[in-house]
Amino acid sequence: MDPAASAASRARGLATVITPPGLGACSPHKRTSPQPVTARPPSPRTVAGWILCRPDTRTEPGQLQLKAARTHCPENDALTRHVRSFATMLTERLPGWLVHTVTLSGSGLSRK
Template sequence: MTARPPSPRSVAGWALRSPETLSATEQLNLKSVRANCLEIDALTRHVRSFATMLTERQGERLLDWLDAVRQDDLPSLHTLAAGIDRDREARHRRLTLPWSSGVVEGHVNRIKMLKRQMFGRAGFALLRKRVLPAG
């Protein structure tokens, strides 16, 4: 009798999470899956390398990472690499510079939410009062 293979969702969760957050059983299961499937092994290596590059702001590694992805037969990652390559300079700057547009994006998101909530209910004057701070 053979053991039932893990679900794709489980394998994806193991591959996408940081190795330190996996339990001993999960680490063993992922190790077994990676040993039996070269594509999952390559995918896990690339995903973890990309995550490290993002969290540690190692933009200088971007071109090497893109080359490594292109060398493996992983069509989904080739699509990601092509998207990154289309605007490589902006992606490189995002990974190396200390500035973030997160605060601005948060305000834009909040304004869009207010606009959706008020659609068809009130005019521009009320929207303006809700968006602009009282002063």
């Protein structure tokens, strides 16, 4: 008998001994772990989407999920506050600053 066929035969026999018939990779037994089954945490990309989304366009489930992400992770909470502060600066303060700066005489800035 050729060595490769002999090794394959031994491997099949070993698999039969290790895995009882009918079980395959899954076990029909109940989980005995004391830890409850929890949902998979959202990906960083998903959380970033919730943080960067305009609050008035976020869905109710999205608002609840962002609230949960902020509650469970202080870094997410701090990041959300920084993003909101930056957005406020861009939308409320920057336009007035630009108008004021452009209208200054001798500023060297002009709209072209």
